[in-house]
Amino acid sequence: MKDRQQGEFRIESESDIVSARKIIRNAAVCLGFGLTDVTRIVTAASELTRNIYVHARSGVMRWRTVNNGPDVGLEVTFEDRGPGIPDLAKAMEVGFSTGSGLGMGLPGSKRLTDEMTISSEVGKGTTVVVRKWLKS
Amino acid sequence: MSAESISVIKLRGLLLVTVPADPDDTTVLALQEKVLEAMVQHESTGLVLDISTVQTLDSFFARTVVETVQMVSIMGGRTVLAGMRASVAVTVTQLGLSMGNALTALDVGRAIELLNAEASKELRV
Numbered sequence: 001m002k003d004r005q006q007g008e009f010r011i012e013s014e015s016d017i018v019s020a021r022k023i024i025r026n027a028a029v030c031l032g033f034g035l036t037d038v039t040r041i042v043t044a045a046s047e048l049t050r051n052i053y054v055h056a057r058s059g060v061m062r063w064r065t066v067n068n069g070p071d072v073g074l075e076v077t078f079e080d081r082g083p084g085i086p087d088l089a090k091a092m093e094v095g096f097s098t099g100s101g102l103g104m105g106l107p108g109s110k111r112l113t114d115e116m117t118i119s120s121e122v123g124k125g126t127t128v129v130v131r132k133w134l135k136s
Numbered sequence: 137m138s139a140e141s142i143s144v145i146k147l148r149g150l151l152l153v154t155v156p157a158d159p160d161d162t163t164v165l166a167l168q169e170k171v172l173e174a175m176v177q178h179e180s181t182g183l184v185l186d187i188s189t190v191q192t193l194d195s196f197f198a199r200t201v202v203e204t205v206q207m208v209s210i211m212g213g214r215t216v217l218a219g220m221r222a223s224v225a226v227t228v229t230q231l232g233l234s235m236g237n238a239l240t241a242l243d244v245g246r247a248i249e250l251l252n253a254e255a256s257k258e259l260r261v
Contacts, residue, residue, distance in 0.1 A: 035223045039192065043231060108233075111231065
C-alpha cells in the first residue's frame with residue numbers, strides 16, 4: 001500500500017518553478033513511478049507552473065494521490081486568478097502562444113500525462129488538472 | 137543554482153560546458169550568455185554542452201539550448217549536445233520539441249571525437 005500524500009505550494013516567483021519540479025519529482029518517485037514517467041510528470045509540472053508565473057504572476061499548485069478501483073495515480077492541479085484563456089481550443093493548438101513561448105506548454109503537458117482538464121474564465125482565472133496513472 | 141556554478145573548461149581548442157542539473161530560467165539564460173562570451177574569448181570553434189545531469193528539459197530550457205546552438209553556429213562554431221538521458225529524450229520528443237539540427241553524442245568523449253572528426257574533415261576540403 002502506497003502512502004497517501006497531498007500538499008499545496010504557492011507559485012510566486014521564477015525560482016518557485018524549480019521548487020515545484022522538486023516537489024512533484026519527490027511525490028512521483030514516492031508513489032513508485034518509473035524514471036521516464038517521473039520525467040514526464042515533472043516536465044508537465046514545469047510547463048504548467050511556468051504558465052502560471054508568466055500569465056498570472058502567481059497561483060497555487062496542489063497534488064494528491066488518487067484512486068480509481070485498484071489503480072493509483074498522481075493528480076496535480078494548477079490554479080491561478082490570472083487573465084484566463086479566451087479560446088481554449090486555440091490554446092491547445094501546438095504553436096499557439098499569447099506570450100513569448102513556443103506554444104508547447106498546454107498541448108505538450110496533455111501528451112505527457114494521461115488526463116488533462118482545463119477550465120478557464122476570462123478575467124477570473126485558469127485551472128488545469130493533470131493525472132498520471134501508475135501502470136501496474 | 138547560480139550562474140557562477142556553471143563550469144566552462146577549455147580543452148584543446150574546444151569548450152566543455154557542464155549544464156547544471158536543475159537550473160532556474162535566469163540561470164539558463166546566464167548559461168547562454170556565458171557560453172557565447174567564452175567562445176569569443178577563447179577563439180573556440182567547437183562546443184560540447186554536457187547535459188548528462190539534466191533531469192528535466194522543458195520547452196523553455198530546450199528552446200534556449202537550441203537557440204544557443206544556432207548562435208554558436210552563426211559565430212562559426214559547432215555544438216555537440218552530449219549525454220542526454222533516455223528519460224529526457226523520450227519526454228522532449230513527446231512534448232513536441234525538436235532539438236533543431238544540433239549534433240548529439242552519447243557522452244562527452246564521443247562528442248569530442250565527433251568535433252575533432254568534423255574539424256579534420258574541414259581541413260581536408
